[in-house]
Amino acid sequence: MNEARQTHWDEEVDLLVFGAGAGGMTAALVAHHEGLKVLVCEKTDAVGGITSTSGGTTWVPGTSLSTSAGVPDSVDDARRFLASVVGDRGGDEAREAFLQSGPAAIDELQRISDVKFVAATAHPDYVTGPGAAFGGRALAPVAFDGRLLGGEFARVRPPRKEFMGLGGMMVARTDLDALLAPFASTKNFSRTLAVVGRYVMDRLRYPRGTQLVMGNALAARLFYSLRKQNVEVRFETPLIELVIEQGEVTGAVVEQKGAGKKRIRARRGVVLATGGITRHPVLRKQLFPAGAQPLSLSPDTHTGDGVGSALRINAQLNDGHDSPGLWMPCSILRSGDGQDGVWPHIILDRAKPGLIAVNSRGERFVNESDSYHDFVMGMLRDSENGGRKGGSVPAHLVVDAAFIRDYGLGLLMRARSRRRIASFEKAGYLIKGNTLAELAAKLGVDAAGLERTVDTYNRDAAQGQDPAFHRGASVVNRFNGDAAQKPNPCVRPIGPGPYYAVTVWPADLACSAGLAGNANGQVLDNNGDVIPGLYACGNDLASIFRGTYPGPGTTLGPAIVFGWRVAKYAARATPGSAGVMQVDPVARHPRATV
8 A cells, every 4th residue: 555645646647547458448448438538557568368368258238239130138138137147146236237338338339449249149148047048148259350450469469379270370260160171162171271371471471360359359459449549558567556645546656667666646546457366376375266276267467466456455355256266177288398288178079969077086077068167166066075086176078089080179179080189199188098997097087987977878868868967958058069969969978989088177267256346346445435546347346247157258248348337437427536426327326346
């Protein structure tokens, strides 16, 4: 805490934003549009944070885009859905603010900037319940041509290397089938030539491909919009501490590369959007389950700068309720040079028929086709109940040879080449056993348990059933399965050997724990009162879903909407005021906590 005793400032702006991810850049864009002088300070040398390495899907119910796509969505339906998913965990007022503001926030972003989305016609919510949607709520960022940024293209954080082909080429999901089977048809071959040809030309001028999709496209569109509107983004300028005068945050001290420490006054407030606590050396150990602590998908620089600085001035920490993190099961290809490949198992294999996940006892423990977050919650629950020797951290995805041919497994895409399969075996990523007992021995799991589990699973799978975990019963299960597999797109027997497995570990893709805030993103202190002049959005603000994961993009959706709400409030609030602006009826509840 820096209780200022002088009025000297090196610089003055209206709104000072820390972090150039989706939440921070949205807040900056909207505040600039409202007439404020804005400065964005980014700790690293690139924008995007975890947004740039994400799938980019943004969950916002009831937008006009859903109507345009022919799958009109309703805020009322979303309200009923969230009531069933979140239940009595609290945070009702903040979620209502999100629901009421979401459509307006998306409409305005599309109108005032180059941020463009399209509503997915088919991308179901992850949880079944009243008001759940099959399409319309999940918004996908439109692909972006990185060449528009010129030399500034290098300022966009690249996606994970595992998500790029040929050393730097992003591939849209709609192109994946063509590139995996280029000679299957004339159409596939033509599309492959177009995608690869564009990439080859890009590499003559750029360090990677400029056809950006998913979260990389969203980050680039936000950055391009800031650049077009002359909003300054100051790189390699981390937050050192907040400046507080008479109980109000009036600015911050930064460490600017090449210029040393600077005191920057923020007349309308400071916005914390630094990526959350995923890499905070103390809070990670304090809040995260032991089994989920070793691996993270967030950038190494997400060390909790924003949250830590707020805690030092008595801000309130919300532990995320059901879970401090939002999870992804990941397999690891060890490289020996410190450049391990980490593969998030999102939808390409787990939901497909003929795969089971087992723990060290050789037993199934979860519906393998459920969302990545719910899959890992199953891992963590089983480990807590069974202990480290009997739990599911790590877990193992077990398949037969036909599964690898049809669907692939982790980093090994659909493979018919014995040589290619053998290369992953040699690397220790793919474990092979001619019998289940041999596979179990190599994995270190109970052989009798694994054989019993496969026998039971196969008996039920022959009838297209899964009485143990009801795989294929939900809409999202069936959507991510294989429609050609009848009668259950998520279930088929595991055939004769050889058998294969990859090992998966829990990793956080974002955090649910964060700063407690109200419906306008104002940070609250430990008494539940507003800290004037201090705001948070993105992962620095605790999740409005209280540790649940309702649907695709339920981190980016609130990040953008609360970035919008913060900017709207900061533009209209009287400096020094601790009240809550009446942006909408929900804003009349100043103590509505996130």
